[in-house]
Amino acid sequence: MSRAARKPKSKSLKWYRDKAWELTSKYVRLREADEDGYNRCVTCGITKPWKELQAGHFIPQARGNAIRWDLRGIWPQCLRCNCHLGGNGAEYTCYMLDRFSRATVDDLRRVATTTRIMRRADYEEIIDDMAARLARIALNPGEREPTETQEWQRNHVS
Numbered sequence: 271m272s273r274a275a276r277k278p279k280s281k282s283l284k285w286y287r288d289k290a291w292e293l294t295s296k297y298v299r300l301r302e303a304d305e306d307g308y309n310r311c312v313t314c315g316i317t318k319p320w321k322e323l324q325a326g327h328f329i330p331q332a333r334g335n336a337i338r339w340d341l342r343g344i345w346p347q348c349l350r351c352n353c354h355l356g357g358n359g360a361e362y363t364c365y366m367l368d369r370f371s372r373a374t375v376d377d378l379r380r381v382a383t384t385t386r387i388m389r390r391a392d393y394e395e396i397i398d399d400m401a402a403r404l405a406r407i408a409l410n411p412g413e414r415e416p417t418e419t420q421e422w423q424r425n426h427v428s
């Protein structure tokens with residue numbers, strides 16, 4: 271059998287999930303980084319190279335897929351805040367309310383109560399979306415991407 275005729279081995283759902291998260295995490299840490307690639311932890315304010323930061327959830331991702339993949343609630347955090355302080359939720363709430371509207375925070379809490387079944391196509395959509403966003407950032411380092419909240423508000427608030 272020729273090489274071209276061999277069917278590619280299909281990848282597991284976990285492979286797609288891991289890839290989607292890898293790109294989402296990278297995007298979260300880069301979307302507001304400066305042109306040298308430095309960004310701030312949203313809960314303690316420490317500035318670090320984006321690779322030393324983590325993508326931290328406002329509402330714990332253990333609450334499920336709907337909130338896990340909602341970019342409005344995923345921002346850069348340092349290891350200390352995200353892991354050692356368990357997400358530093360009190361400071362995270364202050365950050366969200368300072369920066370976004372109460373309606374956005376309430377909507378994220380509502381989303382966290384919903385369930386979302388993730389299929390391969392859902393992960394593929396995220397992978398394509400994140401790859402496109404990362405390509406834009408690579409072309410314009412240091413230029414701020416519109417936040418999900420701005421996009422969401424344009425769509426939902428008149």
Ligand SMILES: [Zn+2]
Nearest residue numbers: 311314348351
């Ligand atoms: Zn921190």
